[in-house]
Amino acid sequence: MSDYPIKRTDAEWREQLDPTQYQVARQHGTERAFSGKYWDHFEGGQYNCIGCGTPLFEADTKFDAHCGWPSYWAPINAEVIERITDTTHGMVRVEVRCNKCGSHLGHVFPDGPDPTGERFCINSAAIDFSPLP
Numbered sequence: 001m002s003d004y005p006i007k008r009t010d011a012e013w014r015e016q017l018d019p020t021q022y023q024v025a026r027q028h029g030t031e032r033a034f035s036g037k038y039w040d041h042f043e044g045g046q047y048n049c050i051g052c053g054t055p056l057f058e059a060d061t062k063f064d065a066h067c068g069w070p071s072y073w074a075p076i077n078a079e080v081i082e083r084i085t086d087t088t089h090g091m092v093r094v095e096v097r098c099n100k101c102g103s104h105l106g107h108v109f110p111d112g113p114d115p116t117g118e119r120f121c122i123n124s125a126a127i128d129f130s131p132l133p
Ligand SMILES: [Zn+2]
Pocket: 049, 050, 051, 052, 053, 054, 098, 099, 100, 101, 102, 103
């Protein structure tokens, strides 16, 4: 388990986040496909961690993966994301978390477009969009 620079108690997380955000970000939940607010959202700007506000993804790297979740081919930089091998649900997947606060974001798959070939499949509830200034 990593030691994240931003630490909050469970009660503090419940206070800060709405129930869906808490379920996804702190309980490793997954929102239903096509239910979140960002799967079909394409505007200039960036997407920040719901837990701590760290900028995680830029709109320039977002693409339509037709999967019902916001998808990106790269994070803003490698340091903002933590990758953890996830063997739950009978699969081997790579979970991605915020490297600052440990919030669960989603998973990364090796079937994305160029230039990285990666697909970061992220829950809308784990991120917050801020438009270009
Ligand atoms: Zn965070």
